[in-house]
Amino acid sequence: MITPEEILEMVSEIADIRKKYHDTRNPGNILEKKGELPEYYPGYNRLVKDYRDILVHAERQVFPERLFLEKSPNMGDDEYIYLKENFKNTTLSVFKDFANSVKRAFHEGNWSLTFEEEEGIYERAKLTFKEYVTDQYDIEAFFKSILIDQKLKDSNGILAVKPKLPVIEEETEEGVIRLVDGSRLNEPKVYYYDVERVVKRDEDIIIVETPEKSVVSFQGKDQRIGLVYEAYTKEAIYRVEQIGKYTDYQFQVYTFYQHDLGYIPAFTLGGEPVWLDDAIHYTSPFLVAVDNLDLALVNKNHLEVSKQLTMYPFRVMIGDECDFQTQEGERCNGNGWLNGFNVDGTQYRYTCPECQGSGLKNRPHRGGTMLINSGTNQLAADVVKPSEAIHFAQPSPEALRYVDETIEKDLQRAKETLHMRDRSLKQSTDSNNITATENLKDKEDQFAFVKPISDQVFNLLYDCLWTIGQMRYGDNFKGFQLQKAKTFDFLTKEDHLYNIELAQSIGNPVLIESAISDYLRFTFHAKTDQARLIEIIKTADRLFAMKQEDIVRALGRTVEPWEMILHNSAFYFIDQLMLEDEKFLSMELSEQVEALQNLAKEKANSLSTNNQNSLINQVLNPIREDVA
Amino acid sequence: MPTLRETIQNRLTRLDTVPDAFNDRAKAYQEELFTYLLSLIDSLERRDGFIVINSANLSLISDIGANLERALQGQDYLNAVRGFLGEFDEQGRIITAYLEGEFAGFELSDLANQSLLVSRTNAANALLGQSLKTPILNPIEQTVIEAINSGAAYTDLVRALRTLSVGNDEVLGLLDRYAKQISYDAFAFADRSFTQVAVQDLDIQFYRYQGGIIKDTREFCQERNGKFFHFEEIESWAGLKWQGKIKETNEKSIFIYAGGYNCRHSFVPVSEVNIPKEVLLDAIAKGYYNPSEETRELLGLQL
Numbered sequence: 055m056i057t058p059e060e061i062l063e064m065v066s067e068i069a070d071i072r073k074k075y076h077d078t079r080n081p082g083n084i085l086e087k088k089g090e091l092p093e094y095y096p097g098y099n100r101l102v103k104d105y106r107d108i109l110v111h112a113e114r115q116v117f118p119e120r121l122f123l124e125k126s127p128n129m130g131d132d133e134y135i136y137l138k139e140n141f142k143n144t145t146l147s148v149f150k151d152f153a154n155s156v157k158r159a160f161h162e163g164n165w166s167l168t169f170e171e172e173e174g175i176y177e178r179a180k181l182t183f184k185e186y187v188t189d190q191y192d193i194e195a196f197f198k199s200i201l202i203d204q205k206l207k208d209s210n211g212i213l214a215v216k217p218k219l220p221v222i223e224e225e226t227e228e229g230v231i232r233l234v235d236g237s238r239l240n241e242p243k244v245y246y247y248d249v250e251r252v253v254k255r256d257e258d259i260i261i262v263e264t265p266e267k268s269v270v271s272f273q274g275k276d277q278r279i280g281l282v283y284e285a286y287t288k289e290a291i292y293r294v295e296q297i298g299k300y301t302d303y304q305f306q307v308y309t310f311y312q313h314d315l316g317y318i319p320a321f322t323l324g325g326e327p328v329w330l331d332d333a334i335h336y337t338s339p340f341l342v343a344v345d346n347l348d349l350a351l352v353n354k355n356h357l358e359v360s361k362q363l364t365m366y367p368f369r370v371m372i373g374d375e376c377d378f379q380t381q382e383g384e385r386c387n388g389n390g391w392l393n394g395f396n397v398d399g400t401q402y403r404y405t406c407p408e409c410q411g412s413g414l415k416n417r418p419h420r421g422g423t424m425l426i427n428s429g430t431n432q433l434a435a436d437v438v439k440p441s442e443a444i445h446f447a448q449p450s451p452e453a454l455r456y457v458d459e460t461i462e463k464d465l466q467r468a469k470e471t472l473h474m475r476d477r478s479l480k481q482s483t484d485s486n487n488i489t490a491t492e493n494l495k496d497k498e499d500q501f502a503f504v505k506p507i508s509d510q511v512f513n514l515l516y517d518c519l520w521t522i523g524q525m526r527y528g529d530n531f532k533g534f535q536l537q538k539a540k541t542f543d544f545l546t547k548e549d550h551l552y553n554i555e556l557a558q559s560i561g562n563p564v565l566i567e568s569a570i571s572d573y574l575r576f577t578f579h580a581k582t583d584q585a586r587l588i589e590i591i592k593t594a595d596r597l598f599a600m601k602q603e604d605i606v607r608a609l610g611r612t613v614e615p616w617e618m619i620l621h622n623s624a625f626y627f628i629d630q631l632m633l634e635d636e637k638f639l640s641m642e643l644s645e646q647v648e649a650l651q652n653l654a655k656e657k658a659n660s661l662s663t664n665n666q667n668s669l670i671n672q673v674l675n676p677i678r679e680d681v682a
Numbered sequence: 683m684p685t686l687r688e689t690i691q692n693r694l695t696r697l698d699t700v701p702d703a704f705n706d707r708a709k710a711y712q713e714e715l716f717t718y719l720l721s722l723i724d725s726l727e728r729r730d731g732f733i734v735i736n737s738a739n740l741s742l743i744s745d746i747g748a749n750l751e752r753a754l755q756g757q758d759y760l761n762a763v764r765g766f767l768g769e770f771d772e773q774g775r776i777i778t779a780y781l782e783g784e785f786a787g788f789e790l791s792d793l794a795n796q797s798l799l800v801s802r803t804n805a806a807n808a809l810l811g812q813s814l815k816t817p818i819l820n821p822i823e824q825t826v827i828e829a830i831n832s833g834a835a836y837t838d839l840v841r842a843l844r845t846l847s848v849g850n851d852e853v854l855g856l857l858d859r860y861a862k863q864i865s866y867d868a869f870a871f872a873d874r875s876f877t878q879v880a881v882q883d884l885d886i887q888f889y890r891y892q893g894g895i896i897k898d899t900r901e902f903c904q905e906r907n908g909k910f911f912h913f914e915e916i917e918s919w920a921g922l923k924w925q926g927k928i929k930e931t932n933e934k935s936i937f938i939y940a941g942g943y944n945c946r947h948s949f950v951p952v953s954e955v956n957i958p959k960e961v962l963l964d965a966i967a968k969g970y971y972n973p974s975e976e977t978r979e980l981l982g983l984q985l
Contacts, residue, residue, distance in 0.1 A: 674767065
């Protein structure tokens with residue numbers, strides 16, 4: 055068990071490392087030295103760098119100064135400022151798409167969270183555990199909407215569970231004191247600290263530098279610039295605050311909350327484990343794409359600058375020195391300015407009104423006419439031919455086009471490393487068979503890539519919920535059931551229907567059945583007997599394995615309209631039947647088939663009726679107006 | 683201002699002339715349809731004058747069917763149908779004029795107008811869209827399919843389609859035949875339904891069976907043409923059998939169906955004061971008619 059005194063010693067060591075980076079102009083903050091932060095533990099700077107490298111592509115308007123300076127060391131100040139002010143994060147969409155594809159693993163039907171019955175179980179509790187975590191804090195939404203993004207950016211950040219203690223204030227002889235109100239339950243919450251704030255991490259303790267500041271003395275004044283740390287151990291949560299003079303780096307420690315859980319109530323977000331200097335840390339799965347994205351981002355922004363500077367034609371003209379002269383005899387002499395005199399005799403300088411500061415005679419003439427200097431010998435040829443006197447210079451766009459193509463390739467490579475499917479490419483392939491096979495392989499690769507991420511998120515959710523329950527209800531806590539996703543789907547409904555259509559056009563019954571099976575699993579999730587649904591469809595739909603063109607050809611002869619409707623809309627009808635009758639799936643197969651076919655026939659009649667009614671109205675309406 | 687007699691005559695004549703006019707337009711449209719059909723089958727692949735049996739030709743069949751269906755929704759045909767249906771309203775006005783003249787205090791009810799609307803809708807349904815599939819589109823499609831499947835001579839196909847579409851000395855074209863089947867009965871049913879609904883509050887006792895005699899007039903109608911009958915006697919005819927009788931004819935529906943398919947007769951309600959005395963007495967004797975004392979006195983039926 056780690057004692058408070060040991061914690062104080064650890065914090066002092068951390069502060070000793072930190073003080074070398076103290077920012078004298080902003081006390082309380084630190085300054086990087088040659089791009090390095092205090093190395094609180096081996097590998098700290100590398101982990102922070104990884105995090106910041108990802109942030110460039112994951113958050114808007116994070117300007118990657120290092121990237122541009124490293125890649126273009128000779129870039130001028132003007133160009134750098136222009137670049138910074140016009141910076142566009144063109145790779146953000148890759149991260150968003152990646153995060154969204156991971157979030158599809160959390161489709162509603164893939165996992166479940168159920169809570170034990172709690173009525174009357176917890177004394178003093180105004181809210182049940184379910185109400186607390188869903189209504190009060192909506193932890194599910196936090197995990198699905200916020201946490202997954204953070205985890206993909208910051209694998210070494212932590213989630214800490216810490217209770218907000220209910221306090222009451224009491225007047226005593228010594229003044230007002232704050233006591234914990236034993237009549238109310240505490241309110242554990244989840245706090246996120248990014249990797250930069252995690253200053254110590256091992257199997258027994260995690261210490262974070264919080265954003266809070268304590269009051270310390272600095273330059274003769276009390277200022278809220280002191281450091282505040284939190285230490286999480288297996289027994290308690292400690293608070294360590296800087297006291298006294300800021301420059302002395304003295305601390306005091308006290309126990310914030312004695313939890314006695316037997317484990318640290320702070321959990322690393324996690325990613326792909328990496329061994330760094332005798333310790334395990336984590337890298338984000340997104341990191342593999344960063345190098346290609348860096349190239350794409352830098353080149354794209356440079357490309358935009360280049361376009362502005364070079365893609366518009368320059369007017370190149372012969373220029374002679376401006377020889378403007380004022381009445382007072384002041385001459386421009388190609389300087390672009392003239393001397394003027396104030397009333398008191400002092401001199402001032404002003405821009406030449408003729409050349410407007412260019413120092414060259416103004417061409418062309420206002421009316422647009424090019425004026426060529428003629429020599430004194432009017433019989434001699436012009437020194438400069440008119441056709442050579444002016445031309446419009448414009449660089450070939452080929453170079454910029456090449457850069458543009460390179461940027462696209464870098465983006466594609468980045469996506470491929472993330473196993474992100476780009477349907478637009480696939481649709482341009484020649485053979486439908488290749489597309490179907492490639493789709494299958496994509497699916498497998500994506501599953502293998504996303505499954506570990508999914509497992510880690512569910513583990514985090516479980517740990518946080520369990521810790522909250524323990525902190526709030528103690529031994530009375532009844533727990534919950536978290537069913538993790540075992541299989542999940544990256545395709546949208548439209549993707550599935552597209553695959554079915556594709557399989558039907560090929561006419562391969564095995565492919566058709568596989569595509570339908572995937573769609574059914576997507577729509578009805580794990581709760582439904584997909585095999586049964588496929589059996590119903592295959593039995594009801596006589597045209598199951600027929601090619602679409604054959605069906606169209608046979609329509610009206612050997613294929614009835616309702617059969618075609620059933621063939622194209624079987625899934626929608628199944629949806630409808632299940633909604634209308636919860637016992638549909640437990641009916642006899644013959645009854646299910648009959649229900650499905652009847653629905654298709656109703657639809658066919660209705661469509662036919664609607665068309666007919668429309669025609670009748672078209673003919674009758676003008677007559678009704680006359681009669682009226 | 684036409685007399686009641688002229689009004690009635692006009693009404694009855696129109697039972698022939700209105701459908702005739704529509705049928706003429708439908709018949710004329712057949713030529714247009716046939717020309718269009720020729721342009722559709724022109725895309726069939728042929729070799730040495732014979733239709734090639736291949737999937738490309740087979741796949742054209744549904745296109746031909748769909749295009750023909752669209753052609754039967756062409757503006758010319760729709761206008762013909764529209765014109766025909768417009769005559770239903772005119773027929774309603776003529777019947778109303780007669781009833782106003784024949785029965786003092788007669789007022790046309792909304793229900794009667796509604797019945798006319800229903801009749802028009804039914805007629806439109808029968809002459810448009812899906813209803814034309816079986817009698818017109820299917821036979822044409824079937825002919826084309828058989829020609830493709832058998833690799834028939836193209837000229838044979840054209841000949842067969844001409845017969846179907848336009849007809850010849852022996853057979854009517856499909857549209858012509860169908861239009862005739864529908865139009866006479868649709869118009870006559872509308873006429874009779876409107877009449878029955880219009881007079882339902884008038885306690886009509888006697889009708890005159892009128893319509894004239896044509897070449898094909900059935901015996902049932904010939905025997906009754908121009909004569910007056912009590913409504914109960916008319917109702918009793920529902921139990922009789924005759925050629926052309928519509929199966930659903932009963933005591934009530936006989937006033938709509940009259941002599942049956944293609945019957946051009948109508949039951950014209952007549953005020954008791956205009957019924958010949960011998961008819962009244964005959965009806966009393968048969969037990970159909972039992973006027974009150976007052977009515978007897980009014981009609982001069984003192985026994």
